[in-house]
Structures are given as C-alpha cells and as structure tokens.
Amino acid sequence: MDDAMVRILVVGGTGLIGAHVVDVLGERGHAATTVARSARPGVDHVLDLASASVEELRPLLAGHDGVVYAARSDEQRPLRKPIHPVFREDMVEPVVRLFTAARAEGLTRGVIMGSYYTYFDRLHPEWRLPQRHVYIRCRVEQAREARAAAGADLPIAVLELPFVFGRAGDRLPNWAGPLDGWARSRAPLAAPVGGTAATSARNVAEVAVDALEQADGSDIPVADENLTWPDLIARIADAVGRPRRVRRLPAGVVRAAMRSGGVLQALGGKESGINPAHFAGLLLAKLFVDPPSGRPLDAALRETFDEKAGD
Template structure:
C-alpha cells in the first residue's frame, strides 16, 4: 500500500514509517526541517522538507495522488503555552489541519487514514462527570479533533484516531517529553516527592505497530485507546531512579492538595507572563492523582500491538534526558522551544 504521512521525521512518524516499510508498504512524507542530529530515518522513506500549513490544496493533493492511506503524525501537545485563549493554538495545529487534510484525502481517493490523538480524550469520554473539556483547553481540542476526524468516516473512507498515552523511547537528537521529570528528580536530593496515581504507557515501537495496525485493520470510524503497560507513578519513579543512578532513593507520596498548590503557583506565573497552558493545573490534580489506566484489549490487541521492554524504553528516555541536561548532546524540542 502506498501511504502519505505528515510528520515522518518525528519520534512517532519515523517509527511508524519503519514499521510500515518492514510490512511492505511504501511511505512518503512531508516534515518540517531540520532533521534532528543523529536521527536515522528509514532509507526507503521518501521525505520532503516543508510546511504543509503553507502549501496550497493543489500541492497537498499532488502528494495524495496514487496513495491508499494517510497518517497525520503532527500537531502539538499539552506542554505548549501561548497567549490566551490557548485553544486557538490547538485549533490551528490539531483541528483545522485534520479537517482540511481529511477533506483533501477523501477527494483524492484515499481509503484509510490514521490520526494521532491523546488518551485524555478517552478519559473525557468515560468520565463525563469530570467535565474535562470545560476546564482543560487541550483536552477540549483533542475531543474536537476526534469529532472532526470521525465526521469524514464512511463505508469508503476509514478513519482511526489513536488515543495515545505517555510514550517511552527515543529518537537521537530530539528531546524526550520526560525532561521536566528528570530535572525535578535531580533537584530533589534526598527524596523524590510525587503524587499518587499512575498512567498507561507504551513504547515508541508499540506506537509504530499501532499506526500500522490501524492502517491495515481499521474499518469505518473508530477511536482506539492505546495502552499496553499500566504503572503507578511510584513504580515508574523507581525505574527512573535506577537509570538515574540512585536506585535506593525513596519515593514519598504527597497529598493531593500539595500538588494542587504547585499547579496554582504555575498558573499564577503563566498569568503574569500573559500566557496560558493547555491544562488547568489546579483542576488537573484530579487526573494526575488518578490511575489513568487502559486495558490493552481496547486498542493494542485489536491493532496487533506486541509486548515490548517498557523498562528498557524508560531507561533510554531517562538516559537521553540526562545527556541533554548535562550538555553531552544537543537536541531539538517541540514547537516553540
């Protein structure tokens, strides 16, 4: 199958391309320059550097020509801050492009499409009483992104939205999302203070398998919660301590109100800078201190995701963070960094 991808040089896009090519598919992609230093892309992937947001419909349609599948592996996540209302930024990068690209893909005769989303949309769906879209612009944007994507699905056009959790694994030259965690642990010399709760997680290799599985197996319009391993924060931190060289460091669980106090301080600092985050960090306490677990039967097993070494993937992420913090390697961050 010939496939077109937006974001083929990113951590997830490049891994998906590797997996898809290994299955006999042909992958072409547009991605923003520069290529991270040291990153190795699948040699058989055809890559064009450019900004799809600046391309005309005709230019994008030319990339769709002859393709059967489309993957959107771009956009921004909840770490982004910007002028209020921040939802406008998420709409620009996560929602409007999906609406435009799926319209063009469908017009061009694409049959299968995959959109990379967030597991926060899954928890918004199963916990309506928490009103997550009311309090968190980012979660609202991911829910709206799903609604837009699924509106295009029909018998001749398959749409899969992958609701991705925290992801471990690395791409040389690109900052892992875990930089803040590693810096925080290092700054707490004797004890690691952290809230209760936990999260679903996958390795980057498993995300590649999920994307390939969605292209090959999904029919119609579906959202797939993706989670293979579920781990309490304390378990995760004990693994992180091992790779940070402090395996005997104690993890102390802080009360919810103390985490909320930190969130209040952060939001006050954002307000002073006239910026806003995608998550209301005071209200987010309830999620952070919950067990955000996903049964692998809901998505991973359906899409053929296989077991992987999550401990080693966590270790790879932690070790790259350390090298970046210690200025041993240079790395690109997300948009705006």
C-alpha cells in the same frame, strides 16, 4: 487482515512516533513517504501543514492508499488568552485540510496520533475535560472534524496515546529531558499518588500499522503498562542508574501547587492547553487504560534515559 502492500504518507515521519511507523511499514512490506516541517535525513517532502492548503496537499497524497498524522502539539505552552483559536489553528484545521485532500484523492485509510485524554473523556464525562482544558477540547474536535471531512469511505483510526517512551535517532519524548535531569540529580524524588498508562513508540507504530492494514476507523486506546507516578519516577531513576526512594506528595500539596500555577497564569493574562487550575485532578487520578497489553517497558525506558542508547 489485508496483506496487500499499501503506500502510506506519514506526516511527521521523522519524529519519535512517525519514524517508528515508517520502520514498521517497511518491515511489513509496505511503502512509506515522509513529510516534515524541516529538511533532514529521511524527509521526502518538506511542508508545514499549518499553512498548507488542500490544493497543496493533494499532489503529496496522490497515489497513496492512506495517511498517518503524527505531528506533535505542545499542550503545556502558556499563551495569551484566548488560546482556543490558536490551538485550533495548530491542531484541528491542518488535520481537517489533510483529510479533505485525502478524500479528494481517494485514499482509503488514515491514522491520527491522538491523546488518551479523549479516552477518559468518554469514560468520565462528569470530569468535563473538554470544558476545563483547551487541549483536550481540541483533541475531541480534531477527531470529530477530521472524520467528518474524510467521509465514510476513508475510515480514520484515532490512537489515544498515554506517556510514550522510546527513541528514534536523536528524537526523544519532549518531557524526557527534565525528568532525566531530575532523576540524575541529588534532589529528592517525590510524586503524586495518582498514575498513568504508558507505552512505547514501537508499540504505537505496530498498532498504527495494524489499523492501516485493516482500514480500521476506531478509537484505539494504547497502553503497555499502568504505573502509579511514584512507580514511574522510580523506574526512570533505575534507568539512569540512580535508584532511590520516591516519596508520595500529599494531595493537598498537589492541589495547592496547581492552583497557584493557575492564578499566576491568570494574572499574566495567559492560559495553557492543560489548565493548571484543574490539573491536580488529573495528577491525583489513576489514568489507567484497561486492559494494557502487558508488554514490558524496560527496553523503551532504557532507550529514553540511557545516554549511550543513541550512540
């Protein structure tokens, strides 16, 4: 491991994961500069990467050793067809410009916060995930084209992230609100029979800083625990103080519901990054990352769903 101090530009540095990356960099004696779309405490530079040119990015990157891309994309938003150009404009092209500028400024390491769907695409090419889901296609393109722009002297680690629990100030996972409300309600709880890997924002940050210190250019799947959907929903219900039984949804019900969602989107001339017509297959699969770290998620769950955690 390289113990020398490094200076890192963190894009999305006040978001859930980016804020933890900044914290871990500081704890290990490194320097962090933050970039975000809007001004708020902790933001060093306000810039929207969606419109920033290579020439605008180079002065921000000058003097840094590495860069972390931790900006978030919304894969569920329905948009008018065709959506691939829109997703590329949001997810791929800004990252290519960022690492083109980073290469020009002589940076030597980088990290992209990616998705564990690319991990499963490598494991299961027969699932045809990039062909079925525009979001996953763009994640694959993002990693490939960013690395091509960066070149061999700027290795980029792509962290393949599952469900991420935790809190950074008032920043929570974008899906936490609906699950929190459901778990606190009197409505029955039910979930598909599949499952997902899960991790904490803190663990993601530690893995990211490890990769920066080592100038690692690997694809790195990140997971602390593998949980079935019923187990995950039950853990959330426990965290909000309303523990109860979670029923298993029959596979046929899940498939029918997802097909209906796909038909409704198609009738409206819309698509989303994760295609509901094929989403049932993902919900019913065990999207587990092996081996997980084994670090317990209890503290991150409490941070995510305990109303007092942010006080």
